Amino acid sequence: MKQVIILGTSRSNGNTHKLVKLYQEYSPADIINLSDYSISPYDYEHKNIDDDFANLIKNALNYDHIIFASPIYWYSMSAQMKIFFDRLSDLLTINKELGRRLRGKTCAILATGLEIKAPKCFEQPFILTANYLGMHYQQMFYCSCNEQFIVQKHLPPLISYLGMQSTYQ
Numbered sequence: 001m002k003q004v005i006i007l008g009t010s011r012s013n014g015n016t017h018k019l020v021k022l023y024q025e026y027s028p029a030d031i032i033n034l035s036d037y038s039i040s041p042y043d044y045e046h047k048n049i050d051d052d053f054a055n056l057i058k059n060a061l062n063y064d065h066i067i068f069a070s071p072i073y074w075y076s077m078s079a080q081m082k083i084f085f086d087r088l089s090d091l092l093t094i095n096k097e098l099g100r101r102l103r104g105k106t107c108a109i110l111a112t113g114l115e116i117k118a119p120k121c122f123e124q125p126f127i128l129t130a131n132y133l134g135m136h137y138q139q140m141f142y143c144s145c146n147e148q149f150i151v152q153k154h155l156p157p158l159i160s161y162l163g164m165q166s167t168y169q
Ligand SMILES: Cc1cc2nc3c(=O)[nH]c(=O)nc-3n(C[C@H](O)[C@H](O)[C@H](O)COP(=O)(O)O)c2cc1C
Pocket: 009, 010, 011, 013, 014, 015, 016, 017, 071, 072, 073, 074, 075, 076, 112, 113, 114, 115, 145, 146
């Protein structure tokens, strides 16, 4: 199964990026960092049709499993991820063919935040959007991070999330 992680965070080497890199060590996946692309907010007139969104989504369609990686910012996905999600609306209007190709793919979330548990309202838009687009939502892997991302704390639950036999001491 080919998997890609779409990362949207305001901090290139921050907690969510560290989680993504850890995940990648144990489960091979390519990364698309939204910060490397120019994607403008949804435009009803589609004047932004030539920005990077269409090529990015075409690339993501090469994968079976799409993982959305975002920190929690004010109970929600990051602004970078929200802009990306808003642009999925292009796939219901001007790029329907690409939208149809999302159907049947699986998806999941990698997330970091300060709170012990992620609020339900964080996960809901991912679940509902996946359902709307005909994707099969699997599960979120959430890391509660204080100041820093501590690998020793997050690796054992990540390994069990991945359904792997733990050799970690
Ligand atoms: C603007 C902003 C808003 C935040 N809001 C929340 C929040 O609502 N809930 C939470 O648990 N953590 C919140 N945090 C903490 C971050 O989610 C946490 O530090 C996360 O690991 C940061 O990931 P990053 O390094 O990829 O940005 C917020 C941080 C920032 C900068």
